[in-house]
Amino acid sequence: MEIVARERRGPILTPSSIPCLRSLPTINITQGCSLGCTYCYIKSYRDYPGPDRVVLFTNTAALVAEELKRKRKRPERVYFSPSSDAFQYLAEVQQATYETMRALLDAGVEVAFLTKGFVTDRFLGLFEKHAHLVHAQVGLTSLDHTIWRTLEPRTSPPDHRVQTMRALVSIKLRVTARLDPLIPDVTDASPAVDSLLEAISASGVTFAAASYMFLRPAFAKILASTLKRLQPDQQPEEWSYQEFTDGRSGGQSIGEQERRERFARLADIGRQYGITVSPCRCKNPGLADGSCHIAGSVHRPTSIAVQPDLPFA
Ligand code: SF4
Structure with a gap:
């Protein structure tokens, strides 16, 4: 993997355009x-650097620290990361994430993240010191290693992600799980999904957001053939185009009524293990009205007033 170091310019703590995250700044x-991940939507972005390269912004922590010093209103919470994972296995990325999150947490700003990556002991130490400020969501759809290798080849292994949930719960963080993207009759089938929810429950997590696979137009064909490799009975080419809440994006997926029935079944299974399973609202307009807690568990005002002369801690 090639790492291209680059300096970021301009303001960094600005609101996201993603509907679920519109109320708070996000940082990649x-x-x-x-x-x-084979299904990752960022591959269709104009500035996507390619599968074997990442651009690492080397001055993110410094920019965050400067902006927090200057701002009259600090954001209450910052979300990592809408178009990348903050806990990639690359040491340079881990270091940049650590410094950036530490700058926020030391200033009293909450940090929320969704990850399928590697939350190391160093982060656990940092988060433990600021447990009341951290909201974690861990993505996991299957305990099966063939599925993991096929769909999410360089993410943290499934059992390791369950351990991550347990470790985060043990230091008193608010931790939720994300079952996304589920594949009908593969990752939502019994007994696989029962084992998954049982493992999540054993980690101490009691809420899981869920959503099904969407084939984005830019790479629908290649992803459809990957799904058929996983299970030859799959017929993703027959799925119809479904719009997300934003009305601008979407992809081919199983129909709304079928999703409704499958979510209801997942909720029933979740209840057996003490887990509330709730559909992601952004991707399932008409099916969900609650929050999937992607950016933390409590809705609060987007910013808090800060005295102009308050020193940056
Ligand atoms: S972890 Fe997230 S951003 Fe990274 S490749 Fe997978 S889906 Fe894309």
């Missing part, structure tokens, strides 16, 4: 992502 530590 890298442009591109080394974890290489």
Whole structure:
């Protein structure tokens, strides 16, 4: 994996355009992502650097620290990372993430993240010191290693992600799981999904957001053939185009009624293990009205007033 170091310019703590995250600033530590999920939507972005390269912004932590010093209103919470994973296995990325999150947490700003990556002991130490400020969501759809290798080849292994949930819960963080993207009759089938929810429950997590696979137009064909390799009965080419809440993006997926039934079944299974399973609202307009907690568990105002002369801690 090639790492291209680059300096970031301009303001960094600005709101996201992603509907679920519109109310708070988001930070990408890298442009591109080394974890290489086969279904990842960033591959269709104009500035995607390619599968074997990430652009690492080397001055993110410094910019965050400067902006927090200057801002009259600090953001209450910052989300990592809408178009990359903050916990990629690359040491340089881990270091940049650590410094950036530490700058925020030391200043009293909450940090929320969704990851399929590697949350090391160093981060656990940092998060433990600021447990009340950290919201974690860990993505996991299957405990099966063939599925993991096929769909998410460079992410943290499934059992390791369950351990990550357990470790984060043990230091008193608010931790949720994300079952996304589920594949009908593969990752949502019994007994696989029962084992998955049982393992998540044993880690101490009690909430899981869920969503099904969407084939984005830019790489629908290649992803459809990957799904057929996993299970020859799959017929993703027959899925119809479904719009997300933003009305601008979407992809081919199973129909709304079928998703409704499958979510209801997942919710029933989740209940057996003490887990609330709730559909992701952004991708399932008409099916969900709650929050999938992608950016933390509590809705609060987007910013808090900061005295102009308050020193940056
Ligand atoms: S971890 Fe997220 S951003 Fe990275 S490749 Fe996978 S889906 Fe894309």
